[in-house]
Amino acid sequence: MQQVRTGESTQRNETIVERTADRELTVTRTFNAAAHIVFDAWTKPELLKRWWAPKSFGVSLFECESDLRVGGTYRYAFGRDPKNPEVFSGRYVEVKPPSRLVFTQLYERMSDAGEVVVTATFEESQGRTRLTLHQLFPSKEALEGALAHGMERGMRVTLDQLDALVASMR
Amino acid sequence: MEMNPETLAALGEPNRLRIIELLRAGPRPVNDIRGRLKLRQSQASQHLKVLKDVGLVEMEPRAQQRFYRLRAEPLKQLHQWLDRYRHIWEERFEALDEIVEELKRKEQLDAAGKDR
Numbered sequence: 236m237q238q239v240r241t242g243e244s245t246q247r248n249e250t251i252v253e254r255t256a257d258r259e260l261t262v263t264r265t266f267n268a269a270a271h272i273v274f275d276a277w278t279k280p281e282l283l284k285r286w287w288a289p290k291s292f293g294v295s296l297f298e299c300e301s302d303l304r305v306g307g308t309y310r311y312a313f314g315r316d317p318k319n320p321e322v323f324s325g326r327y328v329e330v331k332p333p334s335r336l337v338f339t340q341l342y343e344r345m346s347d348a349g350e351v352v353v354t355a356t357f358e359e360s361q362g363r364t365r366l367t368l369h370q371l372f373p374s375k376e377a378l379e380g381a382l383a384h385g386m387e388r389g390m391r392v393t394l395d396q397l398d399a400l401v402a403s404m405r
Numbered sequence: 406m407e408m409n410p411e412t413l414a415a416l417g418e419p420n421r422l423r424i425i426e427l428l429r430a431g432p433r434p435v436n437d438i439r440g441r442l443k444l445r446q447s448q449a450s451q452h453l454k455v456l457k458d459v460g461l462v463e464m465e466p467r468a469q470q471r472f473y474r475l476r477a478e479p480l481k482q483l484h485q486w487l488d489r490y491r492h493i494w495e496e497r498f499e500a501l502d503e504i505v506e507e508l509k510r511k512e513q514l515d516a517a518g519k520d521r
Binding site: 248250252262264266267268269272273275276282285286287289290291292 | 490491492493494495496497498500501502503504505506508509512
């Protein structure tokens with residue numbers, strides 16, 4: 236299994252991105268706080284607005300609505316231009332604060348690609364919380380498309396394929 | 406970092422990606438590539454031309470055969486570029502760390518307030 240890691244020092248909590256299967260992508264990160272705190276930061280719109288949009292890409296989260304209960308819906312509108320936002324929306328499938336959250340996610344600009352099912356688990360241990368973000372895509376192509384369309388356009392190859400390729404060429 | 410979109414498009418076709426993966430093991434003659442991937446002659450030539458045009462492979466004649474080999478540089482660039490996906494998450498998580506710290510402090514203050 237291919238991984239991409241950062242953070243040499245033990246001080247820093249490292250972010251790991253793994254292609255765990257053809258249509259599964261897993262992001263893992265530990266936070267120095269109890270699970271209920273991390274869970275809140277993940278689910279409360281006023282908090283989400285402050286971290287979700289990566290600022291170095293020059294994007295902001297314009298709208299963030301969330302009805303946090305099983306069957307409830309959410310909608311994030313973000314981008315550079317509020318008049319023409321990118322929208323992620325979906326429905327909560329499982330809501331078990333502070334340890335587990337399952338929701339569907341549709342990227343509205345590419346709605347034909349289908350929904351991603353995201354399972355977020357928050358595992359607390361000794362005051363720290365390990366977040367695992369497991370993303371199950373409707374197809375291999377959709378996963379590869381998401382890597383491409385996360386913020387960029389036109390990308391079609393995967394991180395692990397490239398890792399393997401680059402490693403084999405050293 | 407500049408990334409050539411043509412390189413990405415070239416890898417977007419499954420058979421071309423299979424060619425690239427096959428060439429990881431080392432240079433191969435056209436007929437061998439075609440045979441292993443069960444491609445028609447015309448398909449193989451077309452895919453190899455696209456890959457060659459974007460600089461992902463290069464051709465070298467050996468005896469009577471045309472061998473294709475992988476070029477590392479565009480792949481390394483692409484890897485760095487795709488690595489930005491992880492950076493998106495990293496950046497989010499760093500912002501999240503700040504919020505988490507703030508919530509922790511608030512909770513500690515509230516707890517101290519109750520004890521009083």
